[in-house]
Amino acid sequence: MDETKDPKRYQLDTQNTRGSSASLSLLIAVRKCYKHRPEGNEHSAIAVSPEKHIREIQRCCAKADDYLLPDTPIKEAVFRVMVAGGNKPVTAEAVSADLSARWEVSTYPRDLSTRVVERVLANGQNYFIHELPEPEPESQLVRRAPAEAKADDEA
Ligand SMILES: [Zn+2]
Numbered sequence: 001m002d003e004t005k006d007p008k009r010y011q012l013d014t015q016n017t018r019g020s021s022a023s024l025s026l027l028i029a030v031r032k033c034y035k036h037r038p039e040g041n042e043h044s045a046i047a048v049s050p051e052k053h054i055r056e057i058q059r060c061c062a063k064a065d066d067y068l069l070p071d072t073p074i075k076e077a078v079f080r081v082m083v084a085g086g087n088k089p090v091t092a093e094a095v096s097a098d099l100s101a102r103w104e105v106s107t108y109p110r111d112l113s114t115r116v117v118e119r120v121l122a123n124g125q126n127y128f129i130h131e132l133p134e135p136e137p138e139s140q141l142v143r144r145a146p147a148e149a150k151a152d153d154e155a
Contacts, residue, residue: 006134007091007092007093008091008092008118008121008122008131008132009089009090009091009131009132010082010089010090010091010092010121010124010129010130010131010132011082011087011088011089011090011129011130011132012024012050012054012079012082012083012087012127012128012129012130013128013129013130014049014050014051014054014087014128016128018125018130020125020126020128022126022128023042023045023046024050024128025045025046025047025048025049025050025053026042026045026046027079027127027128028050028053028054028057028083029042029045029048029053030045031057031061031067031080031083032053032056032057032060032061033060033061033064033066033067035060035061036056036057036060036061050087051087054083054086054087055086057083057084058083058084058085058086062080062083062084067080067084068080068081068084068099068102070102070103070106070107070108070110071108074110074112074116074117074120075120075124075127077099078095078099078117078120078121078124078127078129079124079127079129081095081098081099082095082129085098089132090121092114092115092117092118092121093114093117095117095121096112096113096114096116096117099112099117100112
């Protein structure tokens with residue numbers, strides 16, 4: 001058995017590559033604080049990209065006291081943690097640690113173990129949560145040096 005296997009990483013599919021008929025923009029927008037919550041009809045929220053909604057939540061709404069209350073259902077909480085983190089790829093372990101730290105002093109006893117969070121992540125398609133393909137260690141390190149493009153001008 002290979003015990004050194006990397007943990008699975010998950011991310012919100014902001015490009016909607018699975019062709020869901022739901023709108024991730026709307027899903028995120030309605031979780032904003034009262035100041036940023038979209039007014040009027042939902043079309044204005046859908047017209048804004050998920051990334052833009054995520055940035056706004058990161059800057060403001062995620063810092064509100066009621067963004068992640070201790071009685072938030074686990075699936076909802078995992079989604080909110082991912083949005084608050086700017087939709088960087090997450091592991092079940094990281095999300096579990098985040099929630100455990102947030103709710104350390106909570107009076108609600110919850111099972112926030114990695115195993116529970118992993119199950120939520122693996123079944124989070126209706127929240128646009130999808131597993132990322134295994135990273136290729138080599139290709140991640142390759143970065144084009146900005147100076148390279150200029151070399152031609154020097155002749
Ligand atoms: Zn806000």
